[in-house]
Amino acid sequence: MNVTVIGLGYVGLTTAAALAELGHCVVGVDIDNVKIEKLNRGDVPVWEPELAPLIAKNRQAQRLAFTTDVHNAASQADVILVAVGTPAGPEGKPDLTQLERAVSDLTDCLPSDALLIIKSTVPVGTTDQIATRLQRDVVHNPEFLRQGSAVHDFFHPDRIVIGCESKWAAGRMCRLYQGITAPMIVCDRRSAEMIKYTANAFLAMKISYINMIADLCESLDANVEDVARGIGADHRIGHAFLQAGAGYGGSCFPKDTQALLYMGAQTGCSLPLVESADQINQLRPRRLVTKAERALGTLSGKRVALLGLTYKPQTDDVRSAPSIAVSRMLLEKGAEVHAYDPRARRFPVQQVAISPDVDTAVRDVDAVMILTEWDEFRHMDWKRLLPTLRCPVIIDGRNLYRLEEMRELGTTYPLHYLSVGR
Ligand code: UGA
Numbered sequence: 001m002n003v004t005v006i007g008l009g010y011v012g013l014t015t016a017a018a019l020a021e022l023g024h025c026v027v028g029v030d031i032d033n034v035k036i037e038k039l040n041r042g043d044v045p046v047w048e049p050e051l052a053p054l055i056a057k058n059r060q061a062q063r064l065a066f067t068t069d070v071h072n073a074a075s076q077a078d079v080i081l082v083a084v085g086t087p088a089g090p091e092g093k094p095d096l097t098q099l100e101r102a103v104s105d106l107t108d109c110l111p112s113d114a115l116l117i118i119k120s121t122v123p124v125g126t127t128d129q130i131a132t133r134l135q136r137d138v139v140h141n142p143e144f145l146r147q148g149s150a151v152h153d154f155f156h157p158d159r160i161v162i163g164c165e166s167k168w169a170a171g172r173m174c175r176l177y178q179g180i181t182a183p184m185i186v187c188d189r190r191s192a193e194m195i196k197y198t199a200n201a202f203l204a205m206k207i208s209y210i211n212m213i214a215d216l217c218e219s220l221d222a223n224v225e226d227v228a229r230g231i232g233a234d235h236r237i238g239h240a241f242l243q244a245g246a247g248y249g250g251s252c253f254p255k256d257t258q259a260l261l262y263m264g265a266q267t268g269c270s271l272p273l274v275e276s277a278d279q280i281n282q283l284r285p286r287r288l289v290t291k292a293e294r295a296l297g298t299l300s301g302k303r304v305a306l307l308g309l310t311y312k313p314q315t316d317d318v319r320s321a322p323s324i325a326v327s328r329m330l331l332e333k334g335a336e337v338h339a340y341d342p343r344a345r346r347f348p349v350q351q352v353a354i355s356p357d358v359d360t361a362v363r364d365v366d367a368v369m370i371l372t373e374w375d376e377f378r379h380m381d382w383k384r385l386l387p388t389l390r391c392p393v394i395i396d397g398r399n400l401y402r403l404e405e406m407r408e409l410g411t412t413y414p415l416h417y418l419s420v421g422r
Helices: 010-021 033-041 051-060 070-075 097-107 126-134 150-155 167-176 189-220 224-232 253-267 272-296 322-332 358-362 382-388 403-412
Strands: 002-006 025-029 064-067 079-082 115-118 138-140 160-163 184-187 303-307 336-340 367-370 393-396 416-418
Touching (some): 002 010, 010 025, 010 051, 010 150, 025 070, 033 064, 070 097, 115 167, 126 189, 138 189, 167 184, 184 189, 189 253, 253 272, 272 367, 303 322, 322 336, 358 382, 403 416
Parallel strands (some): 002 025, 002 079, 303 367, 367 393, 393 416
């Protein structure tokens, strides 16, 4: 099929390249000239494992091309996917400006037999409105790609959700994803939109739940990792998303929980579980900073190294990362902040001094705070590094090290090691 993908962020770009790999003829469209020029030169504007070779391979096979010309691309398409961003606006209300623009651009060039698919995460009812406006069946097909493993997730989904009205649309969706083995969940458009928010909010709740229990474990001298192992073995609970730590960040969980709360407020429906998940998460950075403050007596005039700025490993994204709130709090309390991250490119807190490597970041600091579980930090030689610190305090916000290993290290070197919930 001829496929057009509008919006080339990590979701749109991954989807475009992966659909080309499935054998479709795909054109990726974006309004950002610079991005399209880059892609046409063979540069990939987002860092996503496996994506660059997939794009290169399919461009070479002439199944994948990029343009800013939406009219030309859409007018020849059998299927058009919209994957533009829907960032959080005031009060958590999703900002649909990019989506509105994309749909307006399509109104006069959409072939009568083309299927329009909304992939962007949108408030319940949005796809219905678009269908009414365009007077045709429009599909809502939410994405469940994780940044850092988006390509893998595309080819191995747990399910494909198709929100539509007609058998014709559902049939075309099956053709689009032919080659991928996964249950197809066909439902109405509103339920499909709801599935996306509910899934992300549920995962966010799981994380906040284990973080809440981690705090209690600290008070009661239990070990949250053993607790997570013990409850996760119950298949009704499962092991995933029970890693206690600095809390969730990124462009999805914080935004989608806020959006769900906004929809609740709009309809007079309170969502206390989601609200608590959000509140617990917002308190995670403070909890870590307090640990550092207690260990050092004061943070004023102290030098602190942050290891990990991205919201999780395998990405260069720092959006809503715990590192942002942690840095701001440390600076407010008068600390000098140094940081190192293997991938992060831009960091929004200007006063943070970015170091080129771990050694430089931790040299002469009073405390090290680990905020992202990059492998590089997991395998660090603390025996060599500890003597270079001014004060041997490690606040491990991701529970990277075994307690015994740190206890043993503490017998040879002075060390104050604090982790989460154990
Ligand atoms: C999330 C979902 O997992 C995807 O299914 C979804 O498609 C995507 O949002 C989206 O809506 O676009 P993503 O934000 O890329 O994907 O990252 P996750 O791997 O889900 O991690 C989210 C955050 O939770 C990270 O900050 C991570 O450090 C944190 N986390 C995760 C924990 O603190 N503990 C855990 O046990 C798991």
